[in-house]
Amino acid sequence: xxxxxxxxxxxxxxxxxxxxxxxxxxxxxxxxxxxxxxxxxxxxxxxxxxxxxxxxxxxxxxxxxxxxxxxxxxxxxxxxxxxxxxxxxxxxxxxxxxxxxxxxxxxxxxxxxxxxxxxxxxxxxxxxxxxxxxxxxxxxxxxxxxxxxxxxxxxxxxxxxxxxxxxxxxxxxxxxxxxxxxxxxxxxxxxxxxxxxxxxxxxxxxxxxxxxxxxxxxxxxxxxxxxxxxxxxxxxxxxxx
Amino acid sequence: xxxxxxxxxxxxxxxxxxxxxxxxxxxxxxxxxxxxxxxxxxxxxxxxxxxxxxxxxxxxxxxxxxxxxxxxxxxxxxxxxxxxxxxxxxxxxxxxxxxxxxxxxxxxxxxxxxxxxxxxxxxxxxxxxxxxxxxxxxxxxxxxxxxxxxxxxxxxxxxxxxxxxxxxxxxxxxxxxxxxxxxxxxxxxxxxxxxxxxxxxxxxxxxxxxxxxxxxxxxxxxxxxxxxxxxxxxxxxxxxxxxxxxxxxxxxxxxxxxxxxxxxxxxxxxxxxxxxxxxxxxxxxxxxxxxxxxxxxxxxxxxxxxxxxxxxxxxxxxxxxxxxxxxxxxxxxxxxx
Numbered sequence: 237x238x239x240x241x242x243x244x245x246x247x248x249x250x251x252x253x254x255x256x257x258x259x260x261x262x263x264x265x266x267x268x269x270x271x272x273x274x275x276x277x278x279x280x281x282x283x284x285x286x287x288x289x290x291x292x293x294x295x296x297x298x299x300x301x302x303x304x305x306x307x308x309x310x311x312x313x314x315x316x317x318x319x320x321x322x323x324x325x326x327x328x329x330x331x332x333x334x335x336x337x338x339x340x341x342x343x344x345x346x347x348x349x350x351x352x353x354x355x356x357x358x359x360x361x362x363x364x365x366x367x368x369x370x371x372x373x374x375x376x377x378x379x380x381x382x383x384x385x386x387x388x389x390x391x392x393x394x395x396x397x398x399x400x401x402x403x404x405x406x407x408x409x410x411x412x413x414x415x416x417x418x419x420x421x422x423x424x425x426x427x428x429x430x431x432x433x434x435x436x437x438x439x440x441x442x443x444x445x446x447x448x449x450x451x452x453x454x455x456x457x458x459x460x461x462x463x464x465x466x467x468x469x470x471x472x473x474x475x476x477x
Numbered sequence: 478x479x480x481x482x483x484x485x486x487x488x489x490x491x492x493x494x495x496x497x498x499x500x501x502x503x504x505x506x507x508x509x510x511x512x513x514x515x516x517x518x519x520x521x522x523x524x525x526x527x528x529x530x531x532x533x534x535x536x537x538x539x540x541x542x543x544x545x546x547x548x549x550x551x552x553x554x555x556x557x558x559x560x561x562x563x564x565x566x567x568x569x570x571x572x573x574x575x576x577x578x579x580x581x582x583x584x585x586x587x588x589x590x591x592x593x594x595x596x597x598x599x600x601x602x603x604x605x606x607x608x609x610x611x612x613x614x615x616x617x618x619x620x621x622x623x624x625x626x627x628x629x630x631x632x633x634x635x636x637x638x639x640x641x642x643x644x645x646x647x648x649x650x651x652x653x654x655x656x657x658x659x660x661x662x663x664x665x666x667x668x669x670x671x672x673x674x675x676x677x678x679x680x681x682x683x684x685x686x687x688x689x690x691x692x693x694x695x696x697x698x699x700x701x702x703x704x705x706x707x708x709x710x711x712x713x714x715x716x717x718x719x720x721x722x723x724x725x726x727x728x729x730x731x732x733x734x735x736x737x738x739x740x741x742x743x744x745x746x747x748x749x750x751x752x753x754x755x756x757x758x759x760x761x762x763x764x765x766x767x768x769x770x771x772x773x774x775x776x777x778x779x780x781x782x783x784x785x786x787x788x789x790x791x792x793x794x795x796x797x798x799x800x801x802x803x804x805x806x807x808x809x810x811x812x813x814x
Contacts, residue, residue, distance in 0.1 A: 254526060254583035262586050265593055345581035345619050348589045429627050436653060437684040
């Protein structure tokens, strides 16, 4: 890993050469130094050797797939940011399963600029040598405490009653603080894909969360509305050991 | 089965044929356009991959339709054939999505590369617009494939089962009309009974039900003209709630009405309008997942009426007598829809 001015080093693992031969130059042009792995074993070996700043992993690879690579990285105490490339229909719940601890995920086929935005966001959020929020079992933001394994949340000493979807949304917001979340992206978090007319479903769940938290949209402590764009989790998030 | 030999043959040959055709087309293009190959060989390979998969997919789909028709001919096996066809279709959509997602991703990244490396490759007149066109078409295939995959996903995924208040849901549908600009040019009425009692709660996933009704309303607005009427009516109907969306729009020709619930069904009237033809198939899937039913009636030139019938969860137990009485009293006064 280099100094602040150095190009971030990223390992890109996908068994499809059509993907890597296009994506590697794209990321290179965007300012990353890219190392390509054609399967999971090669990805693990590269991470071991290069100690990169981040990793982009396809979930479907022969032998060792992306999830297994991620599990082995985390088990080995490697906390580098990881973006998973998943299949349509996988909600955040599955894609960022706690025992795997991906920092973000993206359904194929994706917009390459979206991958760039997510990759930059996870690198910005990275805390070198420390466990990412997405791999932490318990998180705290002000008076809010969330046990991500049992999927329960408390405000001070009172447990919140939330629908499973609201809980899923809260979890995603907490693990991606200070990031602009468009309604479409949150819809994808809930469903694993975008619905053409469904962004209202997101607003409903956000309203549910705000009610439960007693968060005033005009002066939000946790969830701020970004007019015309979406939402942003504005509180500082820490992990509790 | 008569499709099988041709289908299998074509599937084997398709990638080669498409690749060859693509190569020939590239050779025939202007030298400027040929720069694509130097700019991004990966892109060309990806495009060939997408085309090859599409050809193979269409052949498979045609074969399946043929098989289903043959099996359904014997009445005894019809139901079994239908179930098998559904499972088959799901597997097919998932495989199609699976096969297309990599070539499509590669195409989109390749296009971004060409655009960025740009200056040389797109300097020739015409290449920039050709590039833009490929990009639009790639997005279109992406949308189509992901729509099909969503449908397959909705048919199988676990859905939320919570009490849903259809009254507030329909209020929200009425509110959401403001987001459809053309709605302002239609006479839209939403009628939800409040007396003698409100609609009973049903059980299910509120988000999905909202999407279903919203889709029907959006369709009614899309396939009607300024000044037409769109009505959304809800009523209690025995052990179910009936939601009807009716319009005085273009209507559907008789020879097309049988296909409207199928994926990708696009009537002649829809050809000039945007969309992938997934809407009604989605409504059907959502209704079915709630143990409900859908129906459609239409007259060309007069309008269309689509209904969703959703069962009210078991009213047995302590409240059953009251509920039955309520039904009996209610039924005679209710207009059949």
